[in-house]
Amino acid sequence: MMDTEYGPGRTIPHPVMFRVLDSEADDLTVPEIKVEHKSEFAYYPGCVDYYDVEMQFSHMNYGDTNHGIIFDSSVKLLRAVGIQPMILDRSFMKCCGHDQLWQGKIDVFERMREYNTKIIKMLGVKTFITSCAEGYRTFRLDYKLDGVRVVHITQFLYERGLRIPPQPETAKRIRVAFQDPCRSGRQMPLGAVFEEPRELIKRVDNADLVELKTFRADAQCCGVAQMMYCNDKTKGLTRKRMDEAVEVQADYLLTACPKCLTHFGCLHHEDKWRPGEERYPYKVMDITQFLAERLPGEYPTGSNIDAKRKEPPLPGRRG
Amino acid sequence: MAARKLPLYRHLYFQVVCAILIGILLGHFYPTLAVKMQPLGEAFIKTIKMLIAPIIFCTVVHGIASMNDMKKVGRVGLKAIIYFEVVTTLALMRRPESTARKVSTWAGGLGLLAFLGFYFALPVVTKPAALGWVLSVLWPNMNTLVFLPIFGILTAWMGTRRPYSSYEYLLNECYQCGKCHTVCPVTKVEDDALGGLNLVYNTFKKQHDGVPLWTCLACDACSAVCPLDIQYSDYILEERAKVHAKMAADGGQKE
Numbered sequence: 001m002m003d004t005e006y007g008p009g010r011t012i013p014h015p016v017m018f019r020v021l022d023s024e025a026d027d028l029t030v031p032e033i034k035v036e037h038k039s040e041f042a043y044y045p046g047c048v049d050y051y052d053v054e055m056q057f058s059h060m061n062y063g064d065t066n067h068g069i070i071f072d073s074s075v076k077l078l079r080a081v082g083i084q085p086m087i088l089d090r091s092f093m094k095c096c097g098h099d100q101l102w103q104g105k106i107d108v109f110e111r112m113r114e115y116n117t118k119i120i121k122m123l124g125v126k127t128f129i130t131s132c133a134e135g136y137r138t139f140r141l142d143y144k145l146d147g148v149r150v151v152h153i154t155q156f157l158y159e160r161g162l163r164i165p166p167q168p169e170t171a172k173r174i175r176v177a178f179q180d181p182c183r184s185g186r187q188m189p190l191g192a193v194f195e196e197p198r199e200l201i202k203r204v205d206n207a208d209l210v211e212l213k214t215f216r217a218d219a220q221c222c223g224v225a226q227m228m229y230c231n232d233k234t235k236g237l238t239r240k241r242m243d244e245a246v247e248v249q250a251d252y253l254l255t256a257c258p259k260c261l262t263h264f265g266c267l268h269h270e271d272k273w274r275p276g277e278e279r280y281p282y283k284v285m286d287i288t289q290f291l292a293e294r295l296p297g298e299y300p301t302g303s304n305i306d307a308k309r310k311e312p313p314l315p316g317r318r319g
Numbered sequence: 320m321a322a323r324k325l326p327l328y329r330h331l332y333f334q335v336v337c338a339i340l341i342g343i344l345l346g347h348f349y350p351t352l353a354v355k356m357q358p359l360g361e362a363f364i365k366t367i368k369m370l371i372a373p374i375i376f377c378t379v380v381h382g383i384a385s386m387n388d389m390k391k392v393g394r395v396g397l398k399a400i401i402y403f404e405v406v407t408t409l410a411l412m413r414r415p416e417s418t419a420r421k422v423s424t425w426a427g428g429l430g431l432l433a434f435l436g437f438y439f440a441l442p443v444v445t446k447p448a449a450l451g452w453v454l455s456v457l458w459p460n461m462n463t464l465v466f467l468p469i470f471g472i473l474t475a476w477m478g479t480r481r482p483y484s485s486y487e488y489l490l491n492e493c494y495q496c497g498k499c500h501t502v503c504p505v506t507k508v509e510d511d512a513l514g515g516l517n518l519v520y521n522t523f524k525k526q527h528d529g530v531p532l533w534t535c536l537a538c539d540a541c542s543a544v545c546p547l548d549i550q551y552s553d554y555i556l557e558e559r560a561k562v563h564a565k566m567a568a569d570g571g572q573k574e
Binding site: 101102103104105106107182186187217218220221223224225226228229233236237240 | 502504505507508509533534536537538539540542543544552555556558559560561562563564567
């Protein structure tokens with residue numbers, strides 16, 4: 001551990017992604033904003049595109065974890081409950097600033113908050129839907145969005161009564177475990193998202209909800225928060241959490257936080273180097289993807305999405 | 320007393336404007352030389368800062384001494400006290416705490432200086448018989464008035480301290496039930512963090528070198544089980560922000 005004048009090892013080498021996000025925050029000029037469907041319901045996908053790039057760039061797990069599909073699935077689900085959301089694209093929104101805040105870069109966070117608040121007010125958003133647990137916490141607690149209701153997408157789908165049609169007769173029964181992200185559960189004094197994802201999973205008729213060893217407010221962390229470190233220790237924590245899903249013989253490990261998905265997906269991918277003796281014989285995915293796969297119909301096109309696309313993007317580098 | 324007519328270039332204002340212009344031109348045409356001049360400017364600013372307190376004191380004394388009407392003096396003293404109280408109250412309402420402390424300390428110090436100047440100048444410049452109503456008002460309450468600025472400073476200070484909600488207080492109240500240790504995920508895998516309670520508490524008690532402050536996941540598992548409801552993740556936020564602010568003040572992160 002290197003010694004610095006701030007104590008040993010107190011300078012963190014930030015990955016390229018954070019340098020990019022930080023420099024992005026410096027420019028507060030508002031670009032030209034094009035939204036296809038002007039609506040008071042806005043959907044903010046968060047930094048999922050950045051994660052995909054970062055995952056591939058750092059050669060962690062290209063080919064497996066697909067964050068882009070969280071966006072497509074969310075739009076598909078929102079359309080299924082009759083909402084045509086205004087998509088708050090990364091072309092004019094900035095990162096919510098969660099990681100910068102928790103890494104101690106308050107000034108960067110405040111610039112992002114100022115900019116994003118301005119855009120949200122400018123577009124007249126009434127209900128702000130996000131599919132990211134960290135975004136949910138940040139927009140609801142750390143931003144001061146008066147008059148804007150910030151909801152996690154599972155809360156919104158639950159209150160709008162999302163119906164999952166009966167699955168085909170041939171479908172096997174599946175055991176589904178849900179990882180509670182700490183940011184949307186334990187850390188939210190009001191509006192903790194515990195019940196809604198579970199209720200939504202129960203609406204899939206061939207799915208049995210199983211609880212991990214620690215769940216709801218006691219749920220163990222996925223291992224990495226605010227993208228601070230990635231080392232043997234954090235891998236150990238992720239492994240512990242994924243072992244809990246093995247113990248309950250889950251077929252799917254779902255989560256509502258792209259960060260959890262990143263870290264689970266990373267370990268899940270490493271596990272595949274010995275085919276046939278996988279430690280984790282289940283799928284890891286976001287809850288929006290799980291629900292959207294069980295809805296009929298194609299993935300959405302139009303709006304800010306590529307018009308030629310008829311199906312979800314291929315995972316990883318090919319997508 | 321008619322002052323001698325000074326030529327323009329002998330006026331202080333003119334000289335200051337000239338100096339500013341020269342500085343601008345120097346900065347524009349010879350930037351490197353201008354940067355080298357920085358110590359001169361800093362020394363000048365520091366000299367001025369050093370002189371602020373005596374200047375204010377002397378100004379107040381001089382101002383009172385040159386007043387003829389004693390009622391005016393009384394009003395000025397009253398105004399000084401009211402100003403000080405108002406500024407302190409505003410400072411208390413202001414967040415963040417550090418700013419409030421700074422403002423209240425400055426306001427208190429200036430108020431104290433003004434009051435002392437008023438207090439010492441009064442008997443000197445006035446004939447004892449002409450003290451009039453001012454002393455008759457002040458005399459019975461002299462103790463209170465003399466100590467009012469100090470009371471004010473102390474009240475403001477203690478108001479901004481918030482002892483019963485500060486982390487020092489809460490973390491020292493911890494009775495080590497060990498629930499947080501049971502749930503803290505990092506202490507299970509991190510060698511540095513073995514022993515003691517959760518990471519934040521160990522950092523606070525300086526039981527290790529401070530690295531686990533950055534290893535902490537801020538997952539809030541410890542706060543969820545804490546019987547004292549200590550918000551550890553808020554403490555983490557503040558500490559990390561402090562470290563980063565210090566780094567930024569020193570010219571950014573070293574590569």
